Amino acid sequence: MIQPKSLVLALAAVSALAGGVASVSALTPQQTVSLRHANYEKMGKAMKAIGGELKSGAPNKGVVLANAKVIAAVAPQQGKLFPAGTGPSSGLKTDALPAIWTDRATFDGLNARLVTEANKFVAAAGTGDAAAIGGQMKALGGVCGECHRKFRKED
Amino acid sequence: MSATDATQPPAGKVPLWDLPTRVFHWALVALVAFSWWSGENHDMDRHRLSGYTILGLLVFRLFWGFFGSRTARFSQFLRSPGAVATYARGLFARRHTPSFGHNPMGGWSVAALLVTLFTMVGAGLFAVDVDGLESGPLSDYVSFEAGRQAAEIHEATFTVLLALIALHVLAILYYRFVLKTNLITPMVTGKAVPGEGAKIEPVRAHPLAALIGIIIAAAVAWAISRGLRF
Ligand code: HEM
Numbered sequence: 001m002i003q004p005k006s007l008v009l010a011l012a013a014v015s016a017l018a019g020g021v022a023s024v025s026a027l028t029p030q031q032t033v034s035l036r037h038a039n040y041e042k043m044g045k046a047m048k049a050i051g052g053e054l055k056s057g058a059p060n061k062g063v064v065l066a067n068a069k070v071i072a073a074v075a076p077q078q079g080k081l082f083p084a085g086t087g088p089s090s091g092l093k094t095d096a097l098p099a100i101w102t103d104r105a106t107f108d109g110l111n112a113r114l115v116t117e118a119n120k121f122v123a124a125a126g127t128g129d130a131a132a133i134g135g136q137m138k139a140l141g142g143v144c145g146e147c148h149r150k151f152r153k154e155d
Numbered sequence: 156m157s158a159t160d161a162t163q164p165p166a167g168k169v170p171l172w173d174l175p176t177r178v179f180h181w182a183l184v185a186l187v188a189f190s191w192w193s194g195e196n197h198d199m200d201r202h203r204l205s206g207y208t209i210l211g212l213l214v215f216r217l218f219w220g221f222f223g224s225r226t227a228r229f230s231q232f233l234r235s236p237g238a239v240a241t242y243a244r245g246l247f248a249r250r251h252t253p254s255f256g257h258n259p260m261g262g263w264s265v266a267a268l269l270v271t272l273f274t275m276v277g278a279g280l281f282a283v284d285v286d287g288l289e290s291g292p293l294s295d296y297v298s299f300e301a302g303r304q305a306a307e308i309h310e311a312t313f314t315v316l317l318a319l320i321a322l323h324v325l326a327i328l329y330y331r332f333v334l335k336t337n338l339i340t341p342m343v344t345g346k347a348v349p350g351e352g353a354k355i356e357p358v359r360a361h362p363l364a365a366l367i368g369i370i371i372a373a374a375v376a377w378a379i380s381r382g383l384r385f
Binding site for chain 1: 197285288290295300303382384
């Protein structure tokens with residue numbers, strides 16, 4: 001990432017305080033891209049942490065629940081972080097594909113599913129049951145993967 | 156090696172590659188192809204399984220490079236830069252100085268392939284996909300960012316691997332059609348008619364050494380596949 005970590009973190013904090021929506025319109029395109037990257041990184045980190053718990057065979061309920069909540073908190077913000085002018089033609093460093101802006105309905109649909117699955121995941125995490133957590137983890141991860149295949153440039 | 160061995164006249168086909176080296180080679184070809192396919196198709200359970208098997212093969216080959224038969228040993232086929240340069244000049248002048256075992260250039264190509272394959276497998280063990288869903292067994296020991304970095308190395312290394320394989324196959328075709336030397340059949344049957352002037356050395360694989368190598372390789376691959384959790 002080109003942006004200094006501290007700026008990204010400050011932006012994330014600001015957006016969290018301001019409830020996300022209000023602050024987004026005030027961000028420059030570069031800041032918007034940095035923020036959505038930072039948010040996705042947070043979700044990725046949380047997914048990995050949960051995966052690690054599942055691999056151990058006896059997942060720690062506290063760790064799983066805390067990370068599930070991170071994903072559920074971040075997920076609803078992401079759809080708003082793709083305003084016009086933040087795609088690849090903006091010249092900014094982004095893996096977002098132009099299809100996001102030509103097929104917005106599909107993109108928004110996937111974002112909505114992300115929120116639904118993330119909330120279900122918090123519920124599953126609350127049970128502490130490894131099988132339930134594992135099953136919902138696959139469903140949630142499936143949405144991440146589906147959207148990445150459709151709307152993110154393959155790295 | 157005694158002088159009498161080296162000066163015996165070539166009498167038909169003699170053993171060139173031992174069985175473990177040949178099994179290693181062709182199993183590797185099949186598994187590299189399978190890893191490519193399963194990786195591209197995100198069939199991660201099978202991609203990991205194939206990778207662990209490749210890891211086992213590589214560990215075995217490392218062991219075999221020290222305890223295998225004559226032509227399989229690193230000490231026999233990693234030659235000085237001078238020897239490589241002399242050989243290369245002859246090669247491009249279409250003069251083939253027969254080698255018994257890897258020729259001075261081929262030996263380094265083997266080393267490059269092995270190092271690249273180790274890098275490939277090593278990076279894969281730590282890699283995490285962008286969804287944070289699929290990962291190598293050692294990724295639990297590193298951060299998400301480091302895991303993503305490993306995934307990028309895994310991908311970049313594959314390009315290098317494909318280039319080396321292409322070079323490898325091209326070299327074999329050059330031998331076959333320009334130098335009229337068949338390298339493929341010996342890698343299958345293990346036997347070859349030594350080229351004129353080639354120094355023949357006995358190729359004998361020790362079954363006990365092979366067994367020890369297989370046990371070490373299987374143990375290492377198994378332990379790493381478990382993420383070193385027992
Ligand atoms: C996935 C593709 C391949 C990989 C990764 C690969 C890798 C290797 C490696 C590591 C060795 C050294 C073997 C040892 O000494 O233990 C080797 C040697 C050899 N390979 Fe391959 N190989 C591939 C494809 C092929 C193909 C398609 C052919 C036949 C057309 C072939 C023919 C040979 C031959 C003849 C040797 C001996 C070369 C010499 O005399 O120096 N390989 N290969």
